Amino acid sequence: MKTKQIWANLGVEDVERSATFYHALGIRPSGNPSKTLVSFLFADNDLVIHF
Secondary structure (H helix, E strand, C coil): CCCCCCEEECCCCCHHHHHHHHHHCCCEEECCCCCCCCEEEECCCCEEEEC
16 A cells, blocks of 8 residues: 655744744755745655644
C-alpha cells in the first residue's frame, strides 16, 4: 500500500518570526509566503508544515 502525503497546519502568533526562524535553520520553504501563511518542507519525504 502506498503511503499518502500528509501535511500539518500549526497556528503561530507571529508568522514572520516563524519564517525567519525556519529560514535560519536552513529549512526549505514551500509555496509563496504571505502575511498570514508560510510553509516549509521537512524531512526526506518533504512533509509540508504550514504556519
